[in-house]
Amino acid sequence: DSGVTQTPKHLITATGQRVTLRCSPRSGDLSVYWYQQSLDQGLQFLIQYYNGEERAKGNILERFSAQQFPDLHSELNLSSLELGDSALYFCASSVGLHTGELFFGEGSRLTVL
Amino acid sequence: DAKTTQPNSMESNEEEPVHLPCNHSTISGTDYIHWYRQLPSQGPEYVIHGLTSNVNNRMASLAIAEDRKSSTLILHRATLRDAAVYYCILRDRAGGTSYGKLTFGQGTILTVHP
Numbered sequence: 001d002s003g004v005t006q007t008p009k010h011l012i013t014a015t016g017q018r019v020t021l022r023c024s025p026r027s028g029d030l031s032v033y034w035y036q037q038s039l040d041q042g043l044q045f046l047i048q049y050y051n052g053e054e055r056a057k058g059n060i061l062e063r064f065s066a067q068q069f070p071d072l073h074s075e076l077n078l079s080s081l082e083l084g085d086s087a088l089y090f091c092a093s094s095v096g097l098h099t100g101e102l103f104f105g106e107g108s109r110l111t112v113l
Numbered sequence: 114d115a116k117t118t119q120p121n122s123m124e125s126n127e128e129e130p131v132h133l134p135c136n137h138s139t140i141s142g143t144d145y146i147h148w149y150r151q152l153p154s155q156g157p158e159y160v161i162h163g164l165t166s167n168v169n170n171r172m173a174s175l176a177i178a179e180d181r182k183s184s185t186l187i188l189h190r191a192t193l194r195d196a197a198v199y200y201c202i203l204r205d206r207a208g209g210t211s212y213g214k215l216t217f218g219q220g221t222i223l224t225v226h227p
Binding site: 002004031033035042043044045048056058090092094096097098099100101102103104105106107 | 147149151155156157158159162200204205206213214215216217218219220
């Protein structure tokens with residue numbers, strides 16, 4: 001158990017819909033990262049927050065957005081969903097901005113039909 | 114981000130040592146070498162990291178070449194539970210615009226035979 005909690009574990013929805021994935025980091029960790037893993041793209045970095053502020057952005061689509069709340073939990077919002085958005089979405093946390101190992105959650109598997 | 118090169122796959126027998134190589138010829142002076150692994154149906158997990166000297170922990174050892182252009186992750190006695198994808202990643206300890214994110218490549222798929 002990494003200490004990072006992600007919900008929901010599985011989600012099935014239709015094209016055009018919007019979903020929200022939630023992540024609770026390990027106690028004491030200030031950085032939260034979101035990654036997408038699909039079969040053809042591997043693990044892709046989406047975005048990083050540190051203590052509530054966006055700090056690094058990867059290949060995150062404009063249809064996707066994220067935020068980190070004062071209690072440090074984070075949400076990833078995916079809208080206007082397409083078939084190609086089907087993937088595993090991982091959240092990770094670390095203690096510092098660019099220090100400390102990353103601890104990953106078990107992921108949220110999104111299926112878009 | 115500086116790039117790493119790993120073999121696509123490797124095989125080992127249970128209870129034998131495994132040496133997983135990684136090339137990183139464009140490594141910069143502020144890059145740490147990190148190894149993560151991803152077991153089937155799980156999120157990646159940290160294995161080990163180092164800067165210049167060889168490192169040991171309960172999971173593995175990391176041998177770093179003197180010029181730092183390559184490294185080797187050593188599993189001293191492979192078990193079936195070690196079957197996973199192993200990722201060698203460079204992480205900028207100075208942060209900079211990367212802010213500590215990890216950039217995953219394709220990794221090495223390790224198969225362990227009983």
